[in-house]
Amino acid sequence: MKAQEKNLPRNNDTGTWESDGWIGCYGRGVTRRATQFLVLVAAGLNSKTIAQRFCMSHESVNQRLSDARFHLGAKTRAELVAKAMARGVIMPKEAEPCA
Template sequence: MESTIVNGAWKGHLGRGLAPRELQFLLSVAQGMTAKEIAKAFGIAPGTVVKRLSNAMFKLGVHRQGAMIAEAMRRQIITPLCLLLAGLIAMHTATDGEMARRDRRPTERRFAELRLMRRAEPVGLIG
């Protein structure tokens, strides 16, 4: 049976290449926390967090934290808890393209109406 760690809106899977502490810190980074914030939350030195994240990046073969999160998701080491909801929203958006177009039309009309009004104003002042 595989163990998991849940941190906020993210779920991490142990036994897929990262140490438990590396996985905890990776999940915290995925939530948008900085090394200092993670260190404060865990009661450790910021340097320890930086070292653990550096180890995780090395194990995943990346050099940036954003790439670390993306690679961990690709390898299914971490997954967002709202993945099903995100999938449903993406499917709805893809199948209902006309709805997205309708959202842009009122803005375009409003600008067109403003242009017409501005052109009509000088004529009204002359006459």
């Protein structure tokens, strides 16, 4: 994660990703792509819809979410979203921006 955080300024990246009323903050225990997928899962999208948005297979999406579940210690998608919110990985758009 440290290398990813170090590259944010070089890539002109703010370290956040917004979609469908949610914000994801990179570098808080899961990868950038997994953070993007977590935002969409929190917004209620399924793996197939997420895969279509990113032009990839739904198996790839499921694998990234499985990795995120492992890193956050979650067993289900609902628990994954709850633990991601508790860690500050994702939050509703109305919440404070990532610091």
